[in-house]
Amino acid sequence: VGLTACQKSEAPAANGGSGSNAPSPNGKPLIIGVAFETLQTEYWVASFEAIKADLKQRGYPMLEAVSDGDANRQLEQVKNFITRKVDGIILVPKDAKTCLPIIKAANAASIPIVLFNRPADKSAAKSVAIVADNFALTQETVAYLMSEAKKTGRKHKAAILIGDLSDINAIGRRDGFDAALKGNEGVVEVVARIPTEWNQEKAQAGLVNALQANPDISFIFTSSDFLFPSIVSALKSAGKYHKFGTPGHVILGGFDGDATAYQMLQDGYLDATGVQDVYFEARQSIQAILNLRAGKPVPELIRDPGFVVHQGNLQQKAAQMWGAQIAKK
Amino acid sequence: MNATPSALLLTALRHASLVLFVTIIAVFGALAPKFLTADNAINVLIQSTPTGIVAVGMTFVLLTAGVDLSVGAIMFLSAAIAGKMLAAGQPLPLALGAMLATGLGFGAINAFFITRLRIAPFIVTLALLFVGRGLALTITQTRAMNLPDRFLQLGSARVAGVPLPLVVLGAVLLVAHVVLMRTPFGRQIYALGNHPANARKAGIRTQRILATVYLISGLCAALGGILSLAQLGAVSPKFGEAYEFKAIAAAVLGGTSLFGGRGAVFPGTLLGAVLIQSIESGLVILNADPYLYPVITAAVIFLAVLTDSTRHTLLARLNRRRIRQELPT
Amino acid sequence: MSTAAAVEFDGIGQSFSGVRVLRGVSFTVGASRTLGLVGENGAGKSTLMNILGGNLRSDTGRMILRGQPYAPAHPTDATRAGIGLIHQELNLFSNLTIAENIFLTSFPRARALPWIDQRTLHARTAALLRDVGLELAPDTLVDRLSAGERQLVEIARALSLDARLIIFDEPTTSLSARETGTLFALLRRLQSQGIALIYISHILDHVRQLCHDLVVLRDGAVVAQGPIETFSTPAIVSAMVGRNLTQLYPTRRGAPATEPALEVRGVSQPHIVCDIRFTLRRGEVLGLSGLMGAGRSELARILFGLDPCSRGEILVSGRPLAGANTRRRIERGLAFLTEDRRHEGLCLEASIADNLALASIRSHARTPLKLIDRTGWQRAISTIREAVRLTAKAEDTQPAQTLSGGNQQKVVLGKWLLASPSVLILDEPTRGVDVGAKFELYQLIMDLADRGSGILVISSEIEELIGVCDRILVMSQGEIRGEFSRPEFSSERLLAAALPRESPA
Amino acid sequence: MSGVATDRSWRTTAARALCSDYFVLWLCVVYVAAVAPFTPGFASLDNATNILATLLPLFVVALGQTLVLIAGGIDLSITSIIGLCSITGAMVMNDETGWLAHSPLAVPAAIAVMLALGGLVGAFNGVAITRFRMPPFIVTLAAMMAFSGLAVWLTQSKAINQLPAAFNALGGRTAIALGIACAAGVGVHVMLSRSLFGRWLYAIGHNARTAHVSGVPVAGVVISAYVCSGVLAALAAILYTGQTETGSPVLGQRILLDVIGATVIGGTSLFGGKGKVLWTLFGVLFLKLVDNSLNLLNLSIFTLTIVKGAVILLAALLDSLRTRLAGSHA
Numbered sequence A: 001v002g003l004t005a006c007q008k009s010e011a012p013a014a015n016g017g018s019g020s021n022a023p024s025p026n027g028k029p030l031i032i033g034v035a036f037e038t039l040q041t042e043y044w045v046a047s048f049e050a051i052k053a054d055l056k057q058r059g060y061p062m063l064e065a066v067s068d069g070d071a072n073r074q075l076e077q078v079k080n081f082i083t084r085k086v087d088g089i090i091l092v093p094k095d096a097k098t099c100l101p102i103i104k105a106a107n108a109a110s111i112p113i114v115l116f117n118r119p120a121d122k123s124a125a126k127s128v129a130i131v132a133d134n135f136a137l138t139q140e141t142v143a144y145l146m147s148e149a150k151k152t153g154r155k156h157k158a159a160i161l162i163g164d165l166s167d168i169n170a171i172g173r174r175d176g177f178d179a180a181l182k183g184n185e186g187v188v189e190v191v192a193r194i195p196t197e198w199n200q201e202k203a204q205a206g207l208v209n210a211l212q213a214n215p216d217i218s219f220i221f222t223s224s225d226f227l228f229p230s231i232v233s234a235l236k237s238a239g240k241y242h243k244f245g246t247p248g249h250v251i252l253g254g255f256d257g258d259a260t261a262y263q264m265l266q267d268g269y270l271d272a273t274g275v276q277d278v279y280f281e282a283r284q285s286i287q288a289i290l291n292l293r294a295g296k297p298v299p300e301l302i303r304d305p306g307f308v309v310h311q312g313n314l315q316q317k318a319a320q321m322w323g324a325q326i327a328k329k
Numbered sequence B: 001m002n003a004t005p006s007a008l009l010l011t012a013l014r015h016a017s018l019v020l021f022v023t024i025i026a027v028f029g030a031l032a033p034k035f036l037t038a039d040n041a042i043n044v045l046i047q048s049t050p051t052g053i054v055a056v057g058m059t060f061v062l063l064t065a066g067v068d069l070s071v072g073a074i075m076f077l078s079a080a081i082a083g084k085m086l087a088a089g090q091p092l093p094l095a096l097g098a099m100l101a102t103g104l105g106f107g108a109i110n111a112f113f114i115t116r117l118r119i120a121p122f123i124v125t126l127a128l129l130f131v132g133r134g135l136a137l138t139i140t141q142t143r144a145m146n147l148p149d150r151f152l153q154l155g156s157a158r159v160a161g162v163p164l165p166l167v168v169l170g171a172v173l174l175v176a177h178v179v180l181m182r183t184p185f186g187r188q189i190y191a192l193g194n195h196p197a198n199a200r201k202a203g204i205r206t207q208r209i210l211a212t213v214y215l216i217s218g219l220c221a222a223l224g225g226i227l228s229l230a231q232l233g234a235v236s237p238k239f240g241e242a243y244e245f246k247a248i249a250a251a252v253l254g255g256t257s258l259f260g261g262r263g264a265v266f267p268g269t270l271l272g273a274v275l276i277q278s279i280e281s282g283l284v285i286l287n288a289d290p291y292l293y294p295v296i297t298a299a300v301i302f303l304a305v306l307t308d309s310t311r312h313t314l315l316a317r318l319n320r321r322r323i324r325q326e327l328p329t
Numbered sequence C: 001m002s003t004a005a006a007v008e009f010d011g012i013g014q015s016f017s018g019v020r021v022l023r024g025v026s027f028t029v030g031a032s033r034t035l036g037l038v039g040e041n042g043a044g045k046s047t048l049m050n051i052l053g054g055n056l057r058s059d060t061g062r063m064i065l066r067g068q069p070y071a072p073a074h075p076t077d078a079t080r081a082g083i084g085l086i087h088q089e090l091n092l093f094s095n096l097t098i099a100e101n102i103f104l105t106s107f108p109r110a111r112a113l114p115w116i117d118q119r120t121l122h123a124r125t126a127a128l129l130r131d132v133g134l135e136l137a138p139d140t141l142v143d144r145l146s147a148g149e150r151q152l153v154e155i156a157r158a159l160s161l162d163a164r165l166i167i168f169d170e171p172t173t174s175l176s177a178r179e180t181g182t183l184f185a186l187l188r189r190l191q192s193q194g195i196a197l198i199y200i201s202h203i204l205d206h207v208r209q210l211c212h213d214l215v216v217l218r219d220g221a222v223v224a225q226g227p228i229e230t231f232s233t234p235a236i237v238s239a240m241v242g243r244n245l246t247q248l249y250p251t252r253r254g255a256p257a258t259e260p261a262l263e264v265r266g267v268s269q270p271h272i273v274c275d276i277r278f279t280l281r282r283g284e285v286l287g288l289s290g291l292m293g294a295g296r297s298e299l300a301r302i303l304f305g306l307d308p309c310s311r312g313e314i315l316v317s318g319r320p321l322a323g324a325n326t327r328r329r330i331e332r333g334l335a336f337l338t339e340d341r342r343h344e345g346l347c348l349e350a351s352i353a354d355n356l357a358l359a360s361i362r363s364h365a366r367t368p369l370k371l372i373d374r375t376g377w378q379r380a381i382s383t384i385r386e387a388v389r390l391t392a393k394a395e396d397t398q399p400a401q402t403l404s405g406g407n408q409q410k411v412v413l414g415k416w417l418l419a420s421p422s423v424l425i426l427d428e429p430t431r432g433v434d435v436g437a438k439f440e441l442y443q444l445i446m447d448l449a450d451r452g453s454g455i456l457v458i459s460s461e462i463e464e465l466i467g468v469c470d471r472i473l474v475m476s477q478g479e480i481r482g483e484f485s486r487p488e489f490s491s492e493r494l495l496a497a498a499l500p501r502e503s504p505a
Numbered sequence D: 001m002s003g004v005a006t007d008r009s010w011r012t013t014a015a016r017a018l019c020s021d022y023f024v025l026w027l028c029v030v031y032v033a034a035v036a037p038f039t040p041g042f043a044s045l046d047n048a049t050n051i052l053a054t055l056l057p058l059f060v061v062a063l064g065q066t067l068v069l070i071a072g073g074i075d076l077s078i079t080s081i082i083g084l085c086s087i088t089g090a091m092v093m094n095d096e097t098g099w100l101a102h103s104p105l106a107v108p109a110a111i112a113v114m115l116a117l118g119g120l121v122g123a124f125n126g127v128a129i130t131r132f133r134m135p136p137f138i139v140t141l142a143a144m145m146a147f148s149g150l151a152v153w154l155t156q157s158k159a160i161n162q163l164p165a166a167f168n169a170l171g172g173r174t175a176i177a178l179g180i181a182c183a184a185g186v187g188v189h190v191m192l193s194r195s196l197f198g199r200w201l202y203a204i205g206h207n208a209r210t211a212h213v214s215g216v217p218v219a220g221v222v223i224s225a226y227v228c229s230g231v232l233a234a235l236a237a238i239l240y241t242g243q244t245e246t247g248s249p250v251l252g253q254r255i256l257l258d259v260i261g262a263t264v265i266g267g268t269s270l271f272g273g274k275g276k277v278l279w280t281l282f283g284v285l286f287l288k289l290v291d292n293s294l295n296l297l298n299l300s301i302f303t304l305t306i307v308k309g310a311v312i313l314l315a316a317l318l319d320s321l322r323t324r325l326a327g328s329h330a
């Protein structure tokens, strides 16, 4: 809501140039290069928009690049940033390893680089990472779902929608799910592990087939909220889409906290979702660049604790939930 | 010469792909009895409708020795437009009409560049793949869009007890089959694919046929998009991605040649589309290790095509014309 | 009925990438008359007919059709104007049936419905096939037809158009004596119906039998025209080639040696050939005669290793081939000029030089890396160009498909001559080749024989076999039915031996 | 009169430029000249090095694709070969869990394994296509699915780093990568234009039946073409892996359309018999220039895809214009 006002007042500054009235540590506006790996889910779009809005508010021009899942292209893009002499780089790397040469290139040009949402592996290359812990947050979310499942007093058959097997986040969430499962085998038995390749159609078809094989599935976890429309469609066609607390309700859990998830929580269909604090991460990334430029000490890893939103705490957490903000708009 | 073993062998060979298809289904059925239920068969068929319909359009194009790489982009773009229209409160039929019109429009652009400006279909449609996806991303701002429930109801509607998607698929197949096999236009497509220069010499309006073929492909892509949306209920930025490969694979699996002039939509392309979907469905029902999906799918496709090509070689050998009447020895 | 000329050419000129192929061609085809169009390979006959048929637009000049100016932009315009064109290079689609090929642009429709009326289609096709003397089911795939049969289908197609002017561009190249007879009867019937015909052929006897008028083209220009009676055959030949040609066949200098080049012992393949035995001596030109479908081409393909053979032995220079594949057989000295030059003889889009070199290029790859010795290669190409008298206009880098039919044939022959084979099998070697060039081809064949190679010539032209062979075998129903040595040669005896026997009761 | 003459000579020069092998190169030059003034940092030495570094591996893969396309086939499995080779090489030599960790033989052994593996996949493709007469599109599509699935499974989705510095230098140091790519390019060029194999390959692409009847060992040559494509993809995997210093199962997964697109833009025919190394080089260069300039222009991802499509179309349009002009003026 506040964003539009800012955009208007800052409009001339967006052009950058020497006449800008934007304050910055040494008087000139900083050019920040933002390189994303993908913009193909709500979550990344929201993060991207959050960074963009934050930078705009500060009057810093931004260069953008999206590599569409290609680690090599990302390397090219960051090199292009360096060619353009940016003052800082915010990077969503493809994975923990392919980003190392990118970081090295930035180090060599002494440009501060912040990894957004995905950490790099340990190495000599220096960077700051702002991360939500996929593993821990998923574990926490699934643990909540388990406790809900226990309350019903019966054993549940479960399906998990796994993301792209070559995506590090997808793997982290899968592992978090498995970790939460440990010791709870008596409560939940996984009867379907559906690889979705982050594709809605595959998710939908896979879930329909899983429900075909096990019509009594009553527990579904998805590695990303953006697959919820597919899940809802599959559940509806199986006649199993019921509100929380009504008989036949399928326990649903997700990750990300997008607008659809918010809506489903509000309507009482969704049990819980793990939310990453996008606004916190955006703010921290830019602050880290400023601090690095100012020579202040910055920790190598800044954690976004994230939080689980569920039926019990929806009202109090909604304000921090990026999906809720979008849904309200 | 009537009931010799070779006559029996011939019949078996003629229907080799069907035999293989049944074998694959039987294997899945033996491993998971749930797979062989009527419900599941209908499910698999419904799930293969979008691929099937897009592949029917693709078959027309492939028969002329062309290719249409823009089908996935057409699906996405038309879906994005429909999503926006529905969000703006337009009636559903209008949105559906707009989708089909988009498909036709893109088909017309393809046709214009290919027939008027004589650019290779591969390049034209590749370029339109980029343009189409780019436009769609602009329209959606890379956000997922949830469609109103009316759309999902299309997917579960029934006509005289038959699910609507199956009715549409059946109609498309019937029309396409009759057009290809029983109309002058269809037979001329085969002639054109066999030898374009000779087709012109023979007095066929080759440019007109080529143009029509791309229009058909565009229309089928949009129609496939509608059916897919009717199952998903949402448009995501990945919608329709890699559909060009899926459609070509289904057509080629059904015996259509990339070099033109050979192939058929029924049963060829239909079998191809259903086979791909059956494998996926079977694997989910078996709860197979997600890592094995691509390997098994590839193996089955390989086997299917191997059978088909062996069959062709054997048939050609058995069908060789005879000069002499040999006395039985 | 109008008395206007069927068609009038007025100053037609055409060039391809700067080379002039037709220069101011003017002549008239009278109403209901048959005009013979003759000329050397590459004289421009087919090009002129392509202009008439709407495949090409001429650079200069105009045409007048039955008194009306006529400028077709597309082949359909020609069809609509009542012109039927039978192409020199067969123009059929192998993935369609005979019926579909014939009615491709004029399918009979079911009443007011968009789809094809299959019954009418079949009935009309069957009638047309009966007319041209082809006993095949209308729904046979063209893929399964031999060259001769395809030619008949092409003719049936032209008849189906109900054209008032039909052009036959070398229609008998794949036909044997019997089918040619049927065709001529058909042509006479057309003539009597008042249909004008243009008949292009290199067989001057045929032209003489059929035509009322004659036009001779040389190098793209009309060099002679008039009623056929005013020309003697030698006069036509000298008008065509621009010099006097005293002989149609070169005289044989050498004589066959005694040692065998190729021995075939009891070769059999069920349903194809049965117990074929003969010996081809070094330096011998052996003819293989027979009717269409006798199995001559099949035998040649078996000898060359393209088709399987279940029994029998084949020896080259005394050594058995023992199941060697085609490549091995070529290395052992076998060569095979196929009758299907478009699909098996040439790479149409490749250059003339590449086509010429294809079979022998291996011998120019010397270094361990198998790099081509380019000077040696180029030298070989230019020698062979000379030898086969390839038209001087053609450049080595030009794609083979831009050559006239006869010159394409020379390229294929040149390819095999370069491989200096010890046994050369020729399947219809002079198909579409003009008289002058034929003489040269025969000369090349005989020279090769004189150098000690054995030569097997398959031909449907009995005169040709009698003219060049030392000995002739006759095939029928997949068996050898007769052997004739030079003194016994006569068309009647050869034909009699070629006729199929009644099948045993 | 003289006006006509100069007009004619101007036209012949234009026609000659249009017909030459260098057409796409001229297109690149024109593109750079047109775009540089609006694109900050485009015409700089740094950027040229960037373009070069990213162009090399793509060029190497495209070389293999060119061979296969000339023979009238297509190779969709290249991306999976890159991923599979990348992780196998990394498994052999990485410093933590590598089978040959810290051994002096690690790097050469890894390279040998990678190239051999590429060749093996190529041989598999080739044999299936020639011996069993299966369509290349499906064979290589199935190979793509199977081998990239295999690569992801082998690593359980995790990338492998800690590769020896000597190996990383192969792809990471542009000068070395340039040397490797040049060697590959020259090798393939000589093979195509000077060797027996090249002649045979073009003949097969033009008409495989004629080639067979003329004694060309068709199956052997086609299999070799696929093997070459596999080995070149493996070589590209070495370069890519060196650049990213990581063995990743999904390396190069998105370049398939780029590779085929670049090759076809260069002028190679999808129907066989036509193609040259130079054409492919210029095609790759053109594609990379477009990518790079659009990137520097700071266009949003949406606009970028649209503009890229439009530029490809424009290039093709010019190409078809030149073919028509060449037809009427040569």
Ligand SMILES: Nc1ncnc2c1ncn2[C@@H]1O[C@H](COP(=O)(O)OP(=O)(O)OP(=O)(O)O)[C@@H](O)[C@H]1O
Binding pocket: C016, C017, C021, C039, C040, C041, C042, C043, C044, C045, C046, C047, C048, C088, C391, C393, C402, C403, C404, C405, C406, C407, C432, C434
């Ligand atoms: N598309 C083309 N491009 C270049 N040259 C061509 C083309 N088509 C034909 N020619 C040339 O035109 C000349 C005439 O060819 P045409 O086919 O008309 O000869 P023809 O008289 O029919 O000979 P033949 O008796 O061998 O059939 C030949 O020299 C041929 O090479």
Ligand SMILES: Nc1ncnc2c1ncn2[C@@H]1O[C@H](COP(=O)(O)OP(=O)(O)OP(=O)(O)O)[C@@H](O)[C@H]1O
Binding pocket: B320, B321, B322, B323, C143, C144, C145, C146, C147, C148, C149, C174, C176, C290, C291, C292, C293, C294, C295, C296, C297, C298, C339, C460
């Ligand atoms: N590709 C083919 N497929 C099926 N049948 C064929 C094929 N080629 C030829 N035939 C058939 O085989 C028989 C013998 O072939 P062909 O006619 O070539 O023999 P031939 O004695 O060489 O006669 P000619 O060469 O005069 O036509 C014919 O009846 C022909 O129809």
Ligand SMILES: [Mg+2]
Binding pocket: C045, C046, C047, C088, C169, C404, C405
């Ligand atoms: Mg001709």
Ligand SMILES: [Mg+2]
Binding pocket: C296, C297, C298, C339, C427
């Ligand atoms: Mg024959």
